[in-house]
Amino acid sequence: MRTCPGRILRYNASGAPAAAVAAARNGKAREKTLTMETLNPQVKAVEYAVRGPIVIKAGEIERILQEGGKKPFTEVIKANIGDAHAMGQQPITFLRQVVALCTFPELLDSPSFPEDAKRRAQRILQGCGGRSLGSYSASQGVDCIRQDIAAYIEQRDQGVPSNWENIFLTTGASDGISILRLLVSGEGRARTGVMIPIPQYPLYSAAIAELGAVQVNYYLDEDNCWALDVHELHRAYQAAKQHCQPRVLCIINPGNPTGQVQSKKCIEDVLHFAYEENLFVMADEVYQENVYAPDCEFHSFKKVLYEMGPEYFNSVELASFHSTSKGYTGECGFRGGFMEIVNLDPEVKAQLVKLLSVRLCPPVAGQAAMDVIVNPPQPDEPSFAQFHKEKASVLGALADKAKLTEQILSAVPGIKCNPVQGAMYAFPQIFIPPRAVEEAKALGMQPDMLYCLRLLEETGICVVPGSGFGQREGTYHFRMTILPSPEKLKVLLEKVRDFHINFYA
Numbered sequence: 001m002r003t004c005p006g007r008i009l010r011y012n013a014s015g016a017p018a019a020a021v022a023a024a025r026n027g028k029a030r031e032k033t034l035t036m037e038t039l040n041p042q043v044k045a046v047e048y049a050v051r052g053p054i055v056i057k058a059g060e061i062e063r064i065l066q067e068g069g070k071k072p073f074t075e076v077i078k079a080n081i082g083d084a085h086a087m088g089q090q091p092i093t094f095l096r097q098v099v100a101l102c103t104f105p106e107l108l109d110s111p112s113f114p115e116d117a118k119r120r121a122q123r124i125l126q127g128c129g130g131r132s133l134g135s136y137s138a139s140q141g142v143d144c145i146r147q148d149i150a151a152y153i154e155q156r157d158q159g160v161p162s163n164w165e166n167i168f169l170t171t172g173a174s175d176g177i178s179i180l181r182l183l184v185s186g187e188g189r190a191r192t193g194v195m196i197p198i199p200q201y202p203l204y205s206a207a208i209a210e211l212g213a214v215q216v217n218y219y220l221d222e223d224n225c226w227a228l229d230v231h232e233l234h235r236a237y238q239a240a241k242q243h244c245q246p247r248v249l250c251i252i253n254p255g256n257p258t259g260q261v262q263s264k265k266c267i268e269d270v271l272h273f274a275y276e277e278n279l280f281v282m283a284d285e286v287y288q289e290n291v292y293a294p295d296c297e298f299h300s301f302k303k304v305l306y307e308m309g310p311e312y313f314n315s316v317e318l319a320s321f322h323s324t325s326k327g328y329t330g331e332c333g334f335r336g337g338f339m340e341i342v343n344l345d346p347e348v349k350a351q352l353v354k355l356l357s358v359r360l361c362p363p364v365a366g367q368a369a370m371d372v373i374v375n376p377p378q379p380d381e382p383s384f385a386q387f388h389k390e391k392a393s394v395l396g397a398l399a400d401k402a403k404l405t406e407q408i409l410s411a412v413p414g415i416k417c418n419p420v421q422g423a424m425y426a427f428p429q430i431f432i433p434p435r436a437v438e439e440a441k442a443l444g445m446q447p448d449m450l451y452c453l454r455l456l457e458e459t460g461i462c463v464v465p466g467s468g469f470g471q472r473e474g475t476y477h478f479r480m481t482i483l484p485s486p487e488k489l490k491v492l493l494e495k496v497r498d499f500h501i502n503f504y505a
Helices: 016-024 053-066 093-103 104-107 115-126 143-156 172-183 202-213 229-240 264-276 301-307 345-357 363-373 384-410 434-443 446-461 485-503
Strands: 002-004 007-009 167-171 192-198 214-219 246-250 280-286 319-324 336-342 477-479
Touching: 016 143, 016 336, 053 446, 093 104, 093 115, 093 363, 093 384, 115 143, 115 363, 143 167, 143 336, 143 363, 167 172, 167 363, 172 192, 172 214, 172 229, 172 246, 172 336, 172 345, 192 202, 192 229, 202 214, 214 229, 229 246, 229 264, 246 264, 264 280, 264 301, 280 301, 301 319, 301 336, 336 363, 384 485, 434 446, 446 477, 446 485
Parallel strands: 192 214, 192 246, 246 280, 280 319
Antiparallel strands: 002 007, 167 336, 319 336
């Protein structure tokens, strides 16, 4: 017999607990420790529509087709997620060259690689332990990469200072959003409220649910091309104060899923509101390279904050995010990204570093990819011409596809599609007939879920219901990416058009 404090356990000759052996002999399974009853309730509350039930169903249909099964279509076109390379986009040559050289340093002597790629790879490897991507980096990231990011930000923002010690490399931008963990506290009416746009990217609602914070919705103005109205921020803030303490304001610009690009005046209004209400601003700017509308321009929250003067720039707390996954590179699998923080209390910053140290470090290959994005070939370097051509080709194609998407969808009776000013998505409003609304209710699902499910089953087109992103009561939408090739996107849009006309009839 073995003992442990406070409990006596009896073991048989084989060393197994006697109670467990007896239960097994009686044909009874031992009761599981982790069940749906004992599962963390905050995990149950997490939802992520982008990879939700529609996508699972799409995978099932793909397997049926692969096994020779018959459907009214020959392939599933997945337009549910912004995964550029999965949609056929080719890698940027220079980025892959630098990462390859970092991965296989013996290639640094090869004449097959340009000298500017070699110089960047050597600089990155000098910052890595043992000159290898296989080593851990500092938890904040490789120092020289953080320095390159700071230089990039200063250039992007036309001289606004950036301190590399306020740059943190992350596992994609998604990892940076975990800074919310520092901000969530309190109980009851003192619990932290996090203001997020509706429609929103479901990562935010999922993170808020997991942390047990309070989600505070503010609605974007669909009738004004998804603009952000500061009056709506005031309304949401005042309403939320009745049951929580709003402390965080999240902005996605350019927008996901809505594709809008906020004006400089709008950003000024938002920052003034954050200043007045003492809110921590989280600016998701991963689509900053993805601006297509000729009358739109990306303005970073940090630059606008700086231009508002020292009173604002020296006081508003801001975290902004960027990623390798979007832009013109679309390197989702590298899981590279960074976060810049402004005006964080030094003692709190030390706590952030402590928190980041628990994960050891972000993927070092992803850090290298991020470095190439912020430190691309310059006009006097040998790789510039090819790099510029590839970048312009990707962004030009996206601009054409954004226009095509708006044109085709807007011409369909019963669909309203705002211009896709930026990012990689359209979020059209779909008008669903009352009979279909009643059918969805009878099946226990949202009407736009029924719509997307039928669209998938009849056409093979996989898009995400608007209810997974949030929408005004009584309106229905779906989100689709504009990333498929022009030929495949045209097929997709025409199938959606034909399906909707029949569904709406």
